[in-house]
Amino acid sequence: xxxxxxxxxxxxxxxxxxxxxxxxxxxxxxxxxxxxxxxxxxxxxxxxxxxxxxxxxxxxxxxxxxxxxxxxxxxxxxxxxxxxxxxxxxxxxxxxxxxxxxxxxxxxxxxxxxxxxxxxxxxxxxxxxxxxxxxxxxxxxxxxxxxxxxxxxxxxxxxxxx
Amino acid sequence: xxxxxxxxxxxxxxxxxxxxxxxxxxxxxxxxxxxxxxxxxxxxxxxxxxxxxxxxxxxxxxxxxxxxxxxxxxxxxxxxxxxxxxxxxxxxxxxxxxxxxxxxxxxxxxxxxxxxxxxxxxxxxxxxxxxxxxxxxxxxxxxxxxxxxxxxxxx
Numbered sequence: 001x002x003x004x005x006x007x008x009x010x011x012x013x014x015x016x017x018x019x020x021x022x023x024x025x026x027x028x029x030x031x032x033x034x035x036x037x038x039x040x041x042x043x044x045x046x047x048x049x050x051x052x053x054x055x056x057x058x059x060x061x062x063x064x065x066x067x068x069x070x071x072x073x074x075x076x077x078x079x080x081x082x083x084x085x086x087x088x089x090x091x092x093x094x095x096x097x098x099x100x101x102x103x104x105x106x107x108x109x110x111x112x113x114x115x116x117x118x119x120x121x122x123x124x125x126x127x128x129x130x131x132x133x134x135x136x137x138x139x140x141x142x143x144x145x146x147x148x149x150x151x152x153x154x155x156x157x158x159x160x161x162x
Numbered sequence: 163x164x165x166x167x168x169x170x171x172x173x174x175x176x177x178x179x180x181x182x183x184x185x186x187x188x189x190x191x192x193x194x195x196x197x198x199x200x201x202x203x204x205x206x207x208x209x210x211x212x213x214x215x216x217x218x219x220x221x222x223x224x225x226x227x228x229x230x231x232x233x234x235x236x237x238x239x240x241x242x243x244x245x246x247x248x249x250x251x252x253x254x255x256x257x258x259x260x261x262x263x264x265x266x267x268x269x270x271x272x273x274x275x276x277x278x279x280x281x282x283x284x285x286x287x288x289x290x291x292x293x294x295x296x297x298x299x300x301x302x303x304x305x306x307x308x309x310x311x312x313x314x315x316x317x
Contacts, residue, residue, distance in 0.1 A: 026315075029312050030308060030313075033308045036191070036195055037194065037195050037198040037199045037202060037308070038199065039195075040195035040196070041195065041196075041198065041199020041200055044199055044226070045219075045223065048226075054222055054223065056218055056219050056222065057215070057216060057219040058215070058216060061214045064212035064215055065212060065215070147192055150188070150191050150192050151188045151191075151192065153191075154191045155184055155188055158183075158184035159184075
């Protein structure tokens, strides 16, 4: 599939545009870094609370950070797609990128599990009782998988083809 | 001195080992997300976003940000040793260091103020205008650190 996407991207005018604007790449990178800070920063608070840490925090209140998490994800989705369009042949065959994309998909499925199974349990949850196992599982999975996304992403320039 | 630093065994290891430099960079970005992530959440909260989220929560959370900072100080120093001469002559690098030190100093100030203002009001303190200004300055510091840090590779 990445092969197909790379062929679509390489023939696009967007590919030419990104490659022609020498200043664009660092700007996209800066936005990508800000985005990942918002994404992980928000999730650290939400997930650690959901995993049972920081009891002083109101569980429901931590979910007010979610719009910021989505903002970070949105920024990184847009900049990420532009990276791919700018240099498709480099990314599509890169093992770091491939693992990173698989981890992003796992994180997405984990988020759906949260949305369908965990969130209904949390509505009206009493702060003093411990959270169900599935909530802790989803929370730790989220933190570990997103950390993996960051690690793989940073290794993209240094690893080879998959 | 920086030339000597580059010739130390640890710097040689970072520079010559196939995996040391990339692994340190990978650790460095996780630390970045923890530090900037937590401190920017705190600053945005102080600036009035997500009211309802207890300010007192950011006292223990800041300790986690400090863990991230220590991870990045160690990985950062190791990365620095391998190309010390290049880094000390790189303007974005110097700006980044100033921004980080300022951000950490402001984190200390905010921590103290939060503790005092919370002690006075119990949980839901009115944030003073001066504390808000410091939070704004802190956000600018972390944004500057990210921008300058990324530009090290380009300028």
